[in-house]
Amino acid sequence: MTTPPDAATSANQGAAPVCNVALLGFGTVGSSVAKILxxxxxxxxxxxxxxxxxxxxxxVDWLPxxxxxxxNIDDVLSSNADIVVEVMGxxxxxxxxxxxxxxxxxxxxxxxxxxxxxxxPELTSLAxxxxxxxxxxxxxxxxxxxxxGLHQGLAGDELFKICGILxxxxxxILSQIELNNVPFATxxxxxxxxxxxxxxxxxxxxxxxxxxKLAILARVGLHCNVRVEDILARSIAAIDAVDFEYANQLGCxxxxxxxxxxxxxxxxxxxxxxxxxxxxxxxxxxxRVEGSKNLVVATGTYGGETVxxxxxxxxxxxxxxVVSDILAIARSKQAAITDLGQPSEKTPTVTADFxxxxxxxxxxxxxxxxxxxxxxxxSDCGINIDAVVQKPGCPKSHLPFLITLEECPAALVDQxxxxxxxxxxxxxxxxxxxxx
Amino acid sequence: MTTPPDAATSANQGAAPVCNVALLGFGTVGSSVAKILxxxxxxxxxxxxxxxxxxxxxxVDWLPxxxxxxxNIDDVLSSNADIVVEVMGxxxxxxxxxxxxxxxxxxxxxxxxxxxxxxxPELTSLAxxxxxxxxxxxxxxxxxxxxxGLHQGLAGDELFKICGILxxxxxxILSQIELNNVPFATxxxxxxxxxxxxxxxxxxxxxxxxxxKLAILARVGLHCNVRVEDILARSIAAIDAVDFEYANQLGCxxxxxxxxxxxxxxxxxxxxxxxxxxxxxxxxxxxRVEGSKNLVVATGTYGGETVxxxxxxxxxxxxxxVVSDILAIARSKQAAITDLGQPSEKTPTVTADFxxxxxxxxxxxxxxxxxxxxxxxxSDCGINIDAVVQKPGCPKSHLPFLITLEECPAALVDQxxxxxxxxxxxxxxxxxxxxx
Numbered sequence: 005m006t007t008p009p010d011a012a013t014s015a016n017q018g019a020a021p022v023c024n025v026a027l028l029g030f031g032t033v034g035s036s037v038a039k040i041l042x043x044x045x046x047x048x049x050x051x052x053x054x055x056x057x058x059x060x061x062x063x064v065d066w067l068p069x070x071x072x073x074x075x076n077i078d079d080v081l082s083s084n085a086d087i088v089v090e091v092m093g094x095x096x097x098x099x100x101x102x103x104x105x106x107x108x109x110x111x112x113x114x115x116x117x118x119x120x121x122x123x124x125p126e127l128t129s130l131a132x133x134x135x136x137x138x139x140x141x142x143x144x145x146x147x148x149x150x151x152x153g154l155h156q157g158l159a160g161d162e163l164f165k166i167c168g169i170l171x172x173x174x175x176x177i178l179s180q181i182e183l184n185n186v187p188f189a190t191x192x193x194x195x196x197x198x199x200x201x202x203x204x205x206x207x208x209x210x211x212x213x214x215x216x217k218l219a220i221l222a223r224v225g226l227h228c229n230v231r232v233e234d235i236l237a238r239s240i241a242a243i244d245a246v247d248f249e250y251a252n253q254l255g256c257x258x259x260x261x262x263x264x265x266x267x268x269x270x271x272x273x274x275x276x277x278x279x280x281x282x283x284x285x286x287x288x289x290x291x292r293v294e295g296s297k298n299l300v301v302a303t304g305t306y307g308g309e310t311v312x313x314x315x316x317x318x319x320x321x322x323x324x325x326v327v328s329d330i331l332a333i334a335r336s337k338q339a340a341i342t343d344l345g346q347p348s349e350k351t352p353t354v355t356a357d358f359x360x361x362x363x364x365x366x367x368x369x370x371x372x373x374x375x376x377x378x379x380x381x382x383s384d385c386g387i388n389i390d391a392v393v394q395k396p397g398c399p400k401s402h403l404p405f406l407i408t409l410e411e412c413p414a415a416l417v418d419q420x421x422x423x424x425x426x427x428x429x430x431x432x433x434x435x436x437x438x439x440x
Numbered sequence: 441m442t443t444p445p446d447a448a449t450s451a452n453q454g455a456a457p458v459c460n461v462a463l464l465g466f467g468t469v470g471s472s473v474a475k476i477l478x479x480x481x482x483x484x485x486x487x488x489x490x491x492x493x494x495x496x497x498x499x500v501d502w503l504p505x506x507x508x509x510x511x512n513i514d515d516v517l518s519s520n521a522d523i524v525v526e527v528m529g530x531x532x533x534x535x536x537x538x539x540x541x542x543x544x545x546x547x548x549x550x551x552x553x554x555x556x557x558x559x560x561p562e563l564t565s566l567a568x569x570x571x572x573x574x575x576x577x578x579x580x581x582x583x584x585x586x587x588x589g590l591h592q593g594l595a596g597d598e599l600f601k602i603c604g605i606l607x608x609x610x611x612x613i614l615s616q617i618e619l620n621n622v623p624f625a626t627x628x629x630x631x632x633x634x635x636x637x638x639x640x641x642x643x644x645x646x647x648x649x650x651x652x653k654l655a656i657l658a659r660v661g662l663h664c665n666v667r668v669e670d671i672l673a674r675s676i677a678a679i680d681a682v683d684f685e686y687a688n689q690l691g692c693x694x695x696x697x698x699x700x701x702x703x704x705x706x707x708x709x710x711x712x713x714x715x716x717x718x719x720x721x722x723x724x725x726x727x728r729v730e731g732s733k734n735l736v737v738a739t740g741t742y743g744g745e746t747v748x749x750x751x752x753x754x755x756x757x758x759x760x761x762v763v764s765d766i767l768a769i770a771r772s773k774q775a776a777i778t779d780l781g782q783p784s785e786k787t788p789t790v791t792a793d794f795x796x797x798x799x800x801x802x803x804x805x806x807x808x809x810x811x812x813x814x815x816x817x818x819s820d821c822g823i824n825i826d827a828v829v830q831k832p833g834c835p836k837s838h839l840p841f842l843i844t845l846e847e848c849p850a851a852l853v854d855q856x857x858x859x860x861x862x863x864x865x866x867x868x869x870x871x872x873x874x875x876x
Contacts, residue, residue, distance in 0.1 A: 036742070040596060040742055044598070125785070147743035147744070148746060149589050149746065151593075152588065152589070152593040153585050153589055156592065156764060157577065157585020157588040157593075157761075157764055158764060159763070159764045159768070160760040160762065160763025160765075160767060161583075161763075161764075167876075227784070227785050227786060228785070228786050228787070229786065229787045230787075231790070235790055235792075236792035242868075242871050243871070244840075244871075246801070247801055247873075250799070250801060250829060250840075254799075256875065261876060263794070263876070273789055274788055274790075275788040275790050276792065276793070276794055277791075277792065278794065280792075282874045282875070282876050283873055283875040283876065284876050288876075289728075289749075292725075299747075306472070306476055306583075306756040306757070306759060307583035307750065307751060307756060307757045307760035308583070308756075308757060309751075310583065310584060310585065310748075310749070311749035311750060312746075312748060313749075314744065314745060314747060315745075320742040321743040323742060324597040324743035325596065325743075326596065327596025328593055328594060328595045328596035331592075331595045332592055336772070348663070349659070349663050349664070350663060350664050350665065351664070352664055352666075352710055354711050354713050355710055355712055355713075356672035356713065356714035357712070358712055358714065363683075363687070363690075363719050365683055393686060395682070395686070404682045404686075435679070435683065437683075437694065437716070437719055438716065440719065440720050440721075
């Protein structure tokens with residue numbers, strides 16, 4: 005950590021030293037990490053290096069000129085970078101470089117699931133020896149903060165089951181077979197065309213991608229050291245449109261489910277674990293995961309089921325996880341009690357004047373002209389009626405009916421209601437709810 | 441932090457010092473925290489004190505005899521407790537005691553939403569002055585790790601919207617009005633009878649409980665310092681069964697929604713915030729929150745929507761959040777790189793032999809006797825057929841049909857399938873999926 009030039013000479017004792025970040029890989033995730041680091045204010049983080057093959061081709065003009073662009077890992081390792089961020093992917097040279105970074109006394113953030121699934125414990129213990137940290141929150145479920153959730157937020161529980169949808173490509177393809185009633189091959193081609201599946205989709209389709217993620221979750225959440233290859237992975241390629249018809253008849257849909265479960269009472273030395281297409285009940289949150297999103301359900305002895313969901317892939321969501329890990333390391337380098345990386349607090353004016361559609365439910369003594377009176381007041385306030393609905397069979401003396409309003413500020417509706425609630429045909433004040 | 445007796449004399453250099461925990465309040469949450477602390481192995485946490493009014497009445501035999509039971513806060517403050525856990529509730533004496541604990545150089549964990557919503561920033565800054573921590577993960581959404589999720593997992597994003605269902609009582613009551621078509625008053629009475637609502641339900645029904653939680657989320661996630669009283673809170677008491685009928689006609693349901701949103705472009709100095717009953721689309725995750733569960737959706741500039749869901753109340757889930765906070769403080773007192781509080785890692789045997797119901801989909805050249813052949817093999821393996829389903833209108837030469845099996849181990853099904861897949865009427869191998 006280096007002290008920023010102005011802090012050294014100023015009386016600004018609160019200024020935290022700058023934490024230098026080197027980025028290995030400047031693809032979708034890497035450039036998104038750089039973007040967030042540049043756009044965030046007040047982070048005390050400084051991007052010092054960008055490493056990429058053919059780096060000249062990668063240079064962008066929106067990064068500060070202080071950033072050193074390089075193809076040579078030694079430039080990074082011999083520098084004053086505090087945190088090395090590996091977002092190149094692939095097992096090599098990523099593994100070597102991470103080892104060398106840790107050995108050089110730098111902490112590491114990586115999004116590399118295959119590497120962490122294979123060498124996580126070893127790299128973590130190397131980091132410990134060197135009094136550094138390695139964080140890999142982006143390696144599972146992209147922007148969904150499930151690693152920190154299991155490691156910290158649910159640390160007080162004893163988790164025994166983790167299941168989820170960890171591969172957005174499979175989820176997208178299965179959703180498409182279901183929605184469009186098309187064969188697997190057609191859904192795959194479509195996903196490839198739209199960029200939701202890679203040219204070689206093997207890793208995704210065969211469950212190898214999700215299997216690496218499940219191994220990481222089993223380690224972090226269930227404290228089980230698992231070899232990736234020991235987890236069964238079954239392809240989704242055999243699923244056909246007819247299977248969704250049958251599944252629906254059973255009140256289910258089909259999803260690629262990653263499941264790891266301990267049964268400490270009956271099978272203390274076993275971990276049940278697999279990645280496979282499976283039928284899940286339509287009422288389950290797993291059945292409702294849309295498109296390429298991810299969802300993880302963790303079940304614990306004390307806290308029951310906890311759900312984490314969100315965007316499991318993509319440059320920006322994955323970069324959020326990477327930057328969160330960078331901040332976590334920067335904070336712990338600074339001791340936990342500082343405010344490093346926290347944007348400064350605002351004290352805004354608070355208002356409930358949401359602009360939404362609105363639901364107005366009246367209870368009236370029926371008589372002619374009610375709608376006309378209401379419509380006049382609303383119109384005078386500049387509010388447009390969307391619909392008037394009245395369910396049949398209600399008593400004339402207590403007649404409930406509904407007016408929905410087009411989008412407008414709540415304050416405008418409150419103004420109209422002050423007049424409306426004085427009208428003598430109302431049995432009770434109008435019920436006003438926003439439609440979100 | 442004190443060194444455990446055996447570690448002082450042994451060569452066990454890896455042993456972390458014990459962290460002493462004092463518990464203020466031994467009600468539902470407090471006793472659950474004590475239970476988890478006692479049942480967890482390997483935590484390096486030791487319960488040193490339990491404070492409660494009429495403490496004699498509270499004593500239990502399942503806590504170690506080393507625990508000091510007291511009614512006197514000075515016993516705790518003058519002790520070697522490292523972390524003081526406040527789970528008494530109420531503004532006073534909780535606030536005084538937390539201040540005094542911080543001033544005595546102890547860190548604090550609290551589940552007290554009203555206190556944190558009101559004095560959070562002040563207490564945090566007092567903690568900082570004293571180089572201590574105050575954690576309040578249990579103050580919002582009980583066991584759902586949303587505070588740590590916002591503060592750490594999503595720290596890399598710039599969040600601008602947080603909305604959610606933060607009060608299980610209201611969610612339960614509204615669900616009951618909807619499901620049973622009963623008036624509000626009936627649903628409330630039922631909830632009180634079942635323990636889902638308190639004798640005086642004002643805090644919940646009027647939105648005051650959720651409002652305090654929303655103020656905390658706005659601070660942690662949106663970095664907005666908000667006075668609780670400035671947030672609009674509207675009662676759910678005016679909602680009637682007829683409103684669910686109308687809402688359903690609009691493709692919606694009604695939930696108590698807590699919403700805080702920044703619009704930095706159009707309204708830079710405003711925070712839109714309210715707790716109120718609102719119509720939400722049936723397809724929204726907010727519409728699907730069951731019973732007394734909680735759900736929070738955080739939306740960020742980079743990561744999009746992230747969902748956190750789970751049990752928002754109850755002794756055990758809330759205690760999980762408290763213990764997670766205790767562990768976070770213990771870890772940071774120990775420097776982040778130790779393993780404190782992490783259960784030791786297992787290396788279990790991995791198996792995919794889940795016991796579930798099973799889905800077997802066949803594609804056959806139709807001829808008489810197919811079901812009989814399959815049924816014989818399954819029965820010989822000791823597997824019970826649940827149902828046979830065949831959709832009409834398929835060609836005889838490529839006839840898909842389905843057999844579902846009663847719950848049995850996957851390995852048994854695999855054994856049967858080895859025989860079945862050799863049968864000559866199969867056009868392709870049987871598709872076998874578990875029904876989860």
